[in-house]
Amino acid sequence: MAKTAQGSSASAPESSLATDAHATDPALLRDHSQLKSYKTSRFEYPEIRVFFRQHVKADQLPKKPAPLPLLVCVPGLGGSVAQFHPLLRSLVDLAPCLAIDWPGGGRSRFAPTQWEAYTSAALMELLEVVIEDHRDKEHGQGVVLIAHSMGTILSAGLANPKLPHKTSLAKHVVGLVAICPVSGPMEESKAKLVKRLFWIPGWVFNLWRMWDGRGGPNSASVARFVGEGAPAELKLMQHRYNRQSLTPVWRRMAYGALPARFEDGKPVGGIPGPEAWAGLNIPVFLIGGEKDNVTPPKEVDKIVKAFHSLDDSMAHDEAQIPIVSELDSPASVNGSTQLDADANDNINGLSAEDAEDSDANGPSTPVEYPPDLPPQSQHPLRAVRSIILTGAAANHTLLYSPRTVRALAGLVSDFLTDHITQRLSLAWQLQHLSREGKWDVKNLLKWQGVKPVSEPIGPSNNPVFRVTKTLREADDVHCPAVFADNWGHAIKDVIDISKDQPVYDPRGLERRGIHYHKFPTVSKIPPEAETVDQFIKLVDSIREAQRERAAAEGWSGPEQCVVGVHCHYGYNRSGYFVVCYLVEKCGFALADAIEAFKTARPNGIRHSHFLDKLYMRYDLEERPVEN
Template sequence: MSRSLTVTYLVGPRSGSLGLAAFALGSALILYRMAKIRATVPEPWDPETTDPPLLRSHSEIKTYKDNGSGITFSGIRVFYRRHPKADELPKDPAPLPLLVFIHGLGGSVAQFHPLLTSLSNSASCLAIDLPGCGRSKYEQTSWDAYSTENLTSLTETIIKDYVEDGQGVVLIAHSMGTAIAADIGNMKSTHRLHPPLNVMGIIAICPLSGPTPEPAVRAFRRLLWIPEFIFNLWRAWDRRGGPESASVKRFVGPQGDLESRQLQNRFNSQSRTPVFRRMAWGLLPVYIDGKPTGGLFGRTSWADLEVPVFLVGGENDTVTPPQEVGKIEEMLKVAAASLESFEDKRHATITNQASISDASAIGDAAAPVNPSTAPRDHMPQSIEEISQEDFERSKALLTSGEDPMEDPTTPRDHLDPGSLSDIPPQPIHPKKVVKTAFLPAGHALLYMPATVRILAGLVSDFMNDHITTRFSLGWQLQYLSREGKWDVKNLAKWKSVQPVSEPIGGIFRALKTLREVDEEHCPKVFAAKWGNEIKDIIDISHADPVYDPKSFGDSIKYHKFPTVSKIPPTDAEVAGFINLVDKVREDQKQRSSSEPNWSEDYVVGVHCHYGFNRTGYFVVCYLIERCGYGVQKAIETFAEARPNGIRHSHFLDRLFVRYSDFKEERG
């Protein structure tokens, strides 16, 4: 993560004997005070022992000779998880693009772990600990090796080692890593290796717009000239207090919960001073006649991009302020407008010189890119503040490191004809588009529990909308499903599922679908056991039920509300479900006063096939919109009553995106 914009407070410009004396005195005082508090400062966490299982299981330590500089880097940690069903997905005109994750100054692959937990089930993923960062070894000590240009070249060299024949890449980067991503994605860059990678999109999280201004460069260079042991003291002083330190709070922001602060404290402790100093030095340009050369790539890297770009800023980010997003957006829009003007003039010239039919054909082929930044209806431009309770509770779902992909069980015969069964297009070069979003967080938004689910959902939406719909995990699961719901394997799975959940919010019980031929979970037995409590059943499965609703008798009413499996319900479906439940509950109130044998705890039963993902999604939505639950509280309430709750990560991501503007617990 980039710290280049925040280190000036450590030491100001100094010159002459007075400045040196003051500096020496300050250093001596710090040495004394640090000796007293050394025992209270925790030892840095070992990156290897703290590596999450998902990362540890799919990582290698490798040696690379950079194709650009010729410098050899040994001990580079590379995480690569190939899509588990890559060989079964369509490869025409190319395989599903590779997602490449690039961290910033002082960062590591581990910071992307929560995001990888969501995205690694829908695409092959590659992430690199840059030299000396995270689990990569600090063995190459040359300062020149850590210039932004050489780190960019090394990153591209490693990507080429993993990209498959014809495969494009989508770059997902944070802070300083966004400058590397922009340069790799820029077809006009002089730094690119040949043949260049086919970059199909860039997601820039907390991006940097350009080179550091000349006055700041002078101050930073003075700071970086300080002897290393003194620099270490300054950093230790800044980190005093651990999770409560100024260093941690600067990155996490004012709303950082304890888990986020502990993570940030770990990442700060793992950042090696020699590596930090070399990378920070490499970011700084040399100014000649007021013009920057070298260092952090700037305006041209962004302005010349011709790919879909998604810019995500933190509203409370003081490291790379949210204004950086606006600057980059303006660069991209101005460049797009210039291209559009050029194409309009070119088209007009062709029209005047050629036949109408020929001109139309050429004009269509040379149509300008669309620079629109209007968001989708469900993708907010600016995401409002999340409730403090949601912020504090959003934990367990992001730390297991397990692969949340559930075994597909929906047969392809059941896909909607002409839509889901069709293979979506995958353009080789997607059209340029610029989108922005702002999250209520600081620089650490990509691994904070309260924001990472929202971020994952927004990133998935952007890739599905503007690169290829083949990224959709729902579509993939449906495309890959070949087994029938009731073959031997899935029948055994269905039998192992708890038939009826505990009460949920005093309103629902979640069920697995009933079977007419089952001896234990058929309508007649169910009505006898549950008929005085579960008075209505809402069947949200897509297919016709494999039981006769009439077998419930008069004690239970049956309602059909069909939805498609594997795909989160649409906004219209959620509204329809909530409206249906409202009517059912009102009807239950009237019936309870006139019909005998009603329990005071009467509820509504809801089922899909197993009663986890779609059922959980609808129930959680109702708890939020009608009962005042926060997002995480509603998800946990469902999971407590129906272990292990909603299983598909893309369902959870969608819930956090959908309700990201709910500010506080209500009711």
């Protein structure tokens, strides 16, 4: 069992050159992480960083035949929970999420130090124990493993009930998403050669890493992962991850992944082999990158071949084939797709929903699911789907690259809905809870009386914003689908500054080319100076990206494309941020900026303390005296 330890940290901007994992933790990870101690059959691991966030409406969603599956993120060699942050921002709205830093990685303490504690078998057992500590065993909760790099083969071994395990977890794994997957151990000759390299003392290896890392974000060690033409933001991120990967930890995990020996040419020990993939009886989604130099796309082909190697034997032994009715699970689909990931977070030539054949059931379609409860099978049909993203951005950073993470999140979301359970659709959850009166806007009548979208705000020849009220999934007028149809030509990005999870599915915007950005703030309190600065930087980055998107996608009238901003009703917080931007970036005088917002959004900023704070921020002497 687990013992809770203190696990707080200070925050720092993502662009910081700091390499301390505590200091660079994003707010989502920082607010939902603990340092915990776990004991396996052989080792005790003190201070393992565990990220866990329960679904915000878990208590109101149905638990029969089981709760929503627990989504578990599994890092690779030298990886960390932080690498999953861009994906987790989407996943936490769908289901409960769990992730850990391996011992000595990320924020976890490097202990114990014995090499045996870092073998693949030892790490798999640790992961089993952590998952079982968080899985709702009482209600039979299933688990979906979402893994990256070496974490994918460890997850395959964890999910295969035919391999030895210390717990019964394998029986409850209902799906596996493998990003940049590993098919199995390297061949004997290469493995023996690599093993000899571990005779080199650790301090020598560390010197080589320092030499390889010369140039920091522009070093060869970073380029190996991010490829050519990578944006500065990604280079900086990869540099930080490389620095956070400690040499003694990397050496132990890498050595522990190698076979202990070979018997008749077959590996013994180390990471599981292709048979781990072949023996899986669950839906599997393989996502590779054409330019991945670490785990090349041929690994996907090997896994698909291994997965299908069991088909013939299963065909001759019907007793091994699970009997699953059409109502118990989505149809089994085995397929491979090749998609192109471009520099603007899109998949060229084929949208994510087209790739998954699911546009008809998009998250904003009012008739996506029948009003009754969609089925949730505890044993989804065995299936394999593979996708190779192409283009310069399709490399080992698929998981966290700004250029690919939107497409990746969409593909993963569609797979979870199509192959695991339709209840993992945020659109269905919102519609279900809205019908039950358990999740909706705070005051529906007041919300319905507010104009959905403001007039353009900013310089007359180059407006910057349109402020909106929050969208509502169950609404016929202001839901993502209708909003995109009416405003998608002008509003290309939406910034959601509400603190809570929105009452609409952001994928409904993303599918239709409108990028969604979550920037949570507290209601009724004027934002602090640091928060305003971060908002301004976000808007600047969005506007720059819009210029690139306009050229790449051939927008008509790109100069009239604006950024949508909403809180709940679109008055006080939204108005405060918009006014600050007009003053600091567009040259407006404070009084003119306040009036411009009020003209575009009649009644303007309603709370006087927001106006007071604006005058204190910019010009105390200009504040008019009210009679």
